Amino acid sequence: MTDAALPTARARARAAVTDEIVAEARRQLGEHGAASLSLRAVARALGMASSAVYRYVAGRDELLTLLIIDAYDSLGEVAEQAAFDARRKAPHNRWVEVACTIRRWAHEHPHEYALVYGTPVPGYQAPEETSAPGTRVSLALVGVVREAAERSTLTPTVQVDLPPTLVADLERLRGLIDLDVDDEVLVATLLAWTQLFGLLSFEVFSQTRGVVTEHEALFVAAATAMAKSIGL
Amino acid sequence: MTDAALPTARARARAAVTDEIVAEARRQLGEHGAASLSLRAVARALGMASSAVYRYVAGRDELLTLLIIDAYDSLGEVAEQAAFDARRKAPHNRWVEVACTIRRWAHEHPHEYALVYGTPVPGYQAPEETSAPGTRVSLALVGVVREAAERSTLTPTVQVDLPPTLVADLERLRGLIDLDVDDEVLVATLLAWTQLFGLLSFEVFSQTRGVVTEHEALFVAAATAMAKSIGL
DNA sequence: CGCTTGTCAAGAGCAGTGCTCTCATCTCGG
């Protein structure tokens, strides 16, 4: 039972092979998409028997889980980096920067984007360990709002009436993501979050085909409008 | 070479069997989702050989196309009906009504919603004949805006600056959907459209798990905010 | 009436999938 502190030669070899499998799986994911990800094809490309793969990965679902975590971490990292790089800019510009970075990542990794933000793979239940990396992107966006709110009070332009049930839900959320702002700012942030990924999904999945051609300009305009509605 | 004007006994029988196949496929779609839709399973349920199905449907992809058209039409119809039923209500209420109807349909038919608004099935290219039914929903929403604009000038609250490229794109869109309104109203409608389905996808695909619990209240609040931003 | 033609169902078969099992091999640690 050697753990990470004392990596046996065997343990190292095992980790290396596992990495190779995941890397090849990610390569195939980028080529053909998640639904047609085949364990046998991965094994074939790696020159090993399909059954041998099962020594390293419990099955197709676990391989998907590893890829999901990978994708979340990859996206989370670029988002965090973008938020850091734009830390001296005005809050609304910072918001747009992070949003555009997320958009760029989505366009560079459409299949990985689909894996985490598209239709859930049927019969596959995302396990607990995917939720932590999954929040990184969202927290990067929330961070922009939080730090702007710490510097000055935000005056959101969103017009919405909040029923008591929603206010209670917002109160819970406020504690969860540690964002000590008014209900209006909170709900505006929440809506901006969904709008950002909604627009992005429409783009990546070509739902706007024929309707929009200037996707980037629309996205920037949308991100700007979101920042305004939050009060950044 | 008998066409619809003169339905041969054979042609009628053929149409009936085709309908049975599509109906069974829709049933299985509602149970297990699109990815695990199996032609053999459909044939089995209908008590015929798998190869016999190919006499009526060219393949799995064509079956998917038929189901997509079905789903679009089903959603389009309820949306149009909702817009008609609420024709005497105030525009912003009418917008919310139609939006909630779309939401209800999505919750009642999650797999069909995923089929048309989720990740595109890999290797499957949606053919031309799906685009017409696909616009029905959107046109129902646009109709609410159009008829409100015909009665009084809308004063949108969306704050966005429009670069020239986007303005040109909006001009094209204005003609396409026959919505003679200001750029601000048009872009607000466009953004509302994406936000509506973005939020809905987040809900249906459980992307908001742990973040939101009062989905309906949030959706109504969001729809109201959209109506406000358009100026309804 | 008989025969040809077109339609249909069924079965076998191919290539692929996920996954499990057994068996041989190889390597590492006591």
Place this chain on the structure above:
DNA sequence: CCGAGATGAGAGCACTGCTCTTGACAAGCG
């Protein structure tokens, strides 16, 4: 240095989409 555990390979099961061939049946025509 030898045994135990880790590893790889292959066969096999139950699926999938799809094609091809074969045989049955009904419709239409000479």
